Amino acid sequence: SLTIRNDVAGNASFSTLYGYMYEDINRSGDGGLYAEMIRNRAFQMNDTGGAPDLSYYSSINSGGASSSIHLDSTVPLNNVLTHTLRLDVSKIASGGRAGFSNEGFWGIRVQPKETYNASFWAKSNKFTGPLTISLESSSGKVLATATISSISSTFKQYSVTLKPSVTQVSTENVFVISTSSSSAAGSSIWFDVISLFPPTYKSRKNGLRADIAQILADTKPSFFRFPGGNNIEGQTIESRWKWNETIGPIETRPGRLGDWGYMNTDGQGLLEYLEMCEDLNMAPLLGVWAGYSLNKQSVPQADLDPYVQDTLNELEYIMGDASTTYGSMRVRDGHPEPFDLKYVEVGNEDFFSTTYDYRYKAWYDAIKKVYPNLQIIATGLETSTPIKTLDDHYYMNGPDMIAAWSKYDNYPRNDSTVMVGEYATNVNGCCGTSPADMQAAIADAIFALGLERNSDLVQFAAYAPTFTRDGQAQWNPDLISFNTAIVWGTPSYYVQQMWSANRADTILGVNATGGGYGPLYWVAGQKSSTKQVFLKVANYGSSPQTVAIKVAGPRVHSQGVSIVLNGAATANNTVSSPNNVVPKTSTFSVSSNTFNFTFPAWSAGVLMLHNL
Ligand code: AHR
Incomplete structure (x- = not known):
């Protein structure tokens, strides 16, 4: 049995917890989220970065x-x-x-x-x-x-x-x-x-394909980490994502060979990403290039200044007013109001590098000097500069993801926070060659419950990668698939949607008798503004589990609402059957704050109760 402890104070949960990580991978930008319909519109280069041609x-x-x-x-x-x-x-x-x-x-x-x-x-x-x-x-x-x-x-x-x-x-x-x-x-x-x-999401000029933007909006995301991921880094220093080449009229953007092997028009550039954050009500979480490329080349310490200055210019473009050099460029580009940027991530996966210490310090000191209130996120652990927030990434098989669900239970609680900037269960192990099936989704669900349980510490969590164009993946699994006609969620997408759209502001304790975690995992919380109590449960097993549940504390309404996703372990959603696995909403009866609930095999669900 489980007793939800709504009679004792819980831990505050970061309101930013669930969001997205985005980069142009799997043909998700050009020909995907970016609504442009003409391929090779400006002869910037050929599809794989070679000399321009008239393909298409x-x-x-x-x-x-x-x-x-x-x-x-x-x-x-x-x-x-x-x-x-x-x-x-x-x-x-x-x-x-x-x-x-x-x-x-x-x-x-x-x-x-x-x-x-x-x-x-x-x-x-x-x-x-x-x-x-x-x-x-x-x-x-x-x-x-x-x-x-x-x-x-x-x-x-x-x-x-x-x-x-x-x-x-x-x-x-x-x-x-x-x-x-x-x-x-x-x-x-x-x-x-x-x-x-075509008509774009919220009618933005140079905007987003509306159905793809809408499926993101449906999860009520809180933050948006962009523009990568690997795609910010460049295969070489010279081929890095350069913010200043992604702004201004589209006929002034040269485009770039992205890090996933195909050309990016950069029609979706810095301003468009920021406007997307406005339109979907997400806090921008900006990744800045930090002196390291995918070929493991680092800018030597003595040569860092121009690159650090380039980040300061980028930040001025985002936050400066019309009197500043770069702020005035944003005004010119049609966005007079400075953006409300709170989070900056220095680099991507710098745990692969041995030079992050001096690079992080250079970027940290320079940014903090001008923008003391910006929260800086680090991507490598080994730094002598204090880290406020560390970005951890997880691509592991199901059992390992589930084992990691308790990873943050005993983390020190001090002034620092955690970002899990990328995670996904790869049932075949890291990285990128696994199906997006139900058992992966349930392991994701459990891992995310671990993050939510610790969301007094874990400030941000994002599944990655977010998108794939059907048949064009460089990386599997992904959260959302699309082709030219339609867009659909994987089972993991529906887990994200259930977890993110039904968010508590306080995490509640749960007393369990008759068995601990496994195959059931759970987290409970409450939201004071709506007087809701949530119990999120995932069943990583092939047998249904019936549990007696009690809510200690104030009386709850005699009818609860459940949203449950379940299916066979290898079930998934495909272009021919995009709604094979989708959550179902039902009601259940509650008597004097108690009820029984059966969690189906391979399921994840949220039970919602309402204080009277
Ligand atoms: O999500 C796919 C890739 O995984 C990201 O680009 C990179 O940050 C990580 O290695």
Whole structure:
């Protein structure tokens, strides 16, 4: 039996406990969370970081037209985007058309009642228009069309809206720019930053794919750690994530070969991440590059200054007012208000390095001098500078994750806190080659219960990685999957959702009789603003467990609500069965603060009681 001790004071729980860790891995940024639908929109580089090419574009000639497309490296848009797509038109007969299409990121989703914003930069040596902009099915059915009536001889940006009148969602579509005008014959037209956006989350310009942002919002996350993870570090020092190359108009961003082997447009850059935090009500937790790259190269101590200064510039961009150099750039970029940044993490996984001591000190001292109130998070233990918050990462098999559930029970309680900035049960062991199944989710659930039980100390916890595009993973398991059509949660996602969306502000003691932890694990808490009492329980076993439960203390309502996730140990959610394992909500009766509850095999659930 379990007795929830709502009759004695518990420990305060950090309100920031559950959030997200995000980086562009598994094709989660470009072609995923970032809503841009055109692939290779600006010819920044090829898909794997090599010389730019015209991948994902195809030439269109019909009705006797003759034209060709070429990558032109002699006619740049500007000094950042130095390659353009050139359409050479030789001939257009009456009724014909010449142009090109872009296939998008594994297709282009067209949905009923949506309006799409298309834009591009273009100029021509002779042709003055018109151009036709269209969304078409791969088999050539025109879904929406718009016209640009005149084209300039110098680069200008053109924009249209496309309003398909469709009744069904489809993804096998292309975006087309073409002309049927015979006056185009003999001319060349240059294009760059060819862009197509669907309606975005909270209608942000250059924003997020709404369904993917919504599944994050559904867990009511408190913080957002970005931009990595490995993806901040660079394979080399030179190829690190550079904040200043991710800001400003998208036509001034060079893009970068990300650390997961594919190019990042950086269309989703520093400002967009911060705006995302605003839109999802998450506290930004900014990872700053700290002198170390994935090839284990460290910036020597004597050479650190410019890199440290670069972080200070970044912080000024985020928090400075309009009178500051970098703050004024943020104002220019459309965000007059400084962001409320409270947390900065120095580096990523610096426990792999031997130089963190001097690097951490350099960043810590410089940041604290200007921003004494910022909370600095360290990623390596060996430092002579005091650590306020340490970021611990856990990728282990189920039994090891469960063994780690009590890791923080006996940690010293002083002024320092813990961030578990990445964790996930990898049933095959570390790292990244395991299924996202039920037994992994239940081990995650138990590990997270251990963090919640210790959430007077553990300030932040995030599963990692957060996303994968179906079929494009560099790392498994992940919390959320998507393809061009849909997004769905893994069983672990639903654990996060249950745990995060039902949060206590105080952790309560629980007395157990008739058996200790295993296969059942639990944590109890209460939330004073709603007078709710929560009992979260996970069953890591193949037999159901019935428990007599009592709430000591104030009377609770005679009806409780349960949300329970359960399924076979190897059950998971897939593209063909995305809702195979989802939580179910029910009610149960409570008599004089007591009730029995049966926790199914391989289950995680939250029981909610309400003080009268
Ligand atoms: O989450 C995947 C990777 O695991 C992260 O990028 C890195 O920080 C860790 O090694």
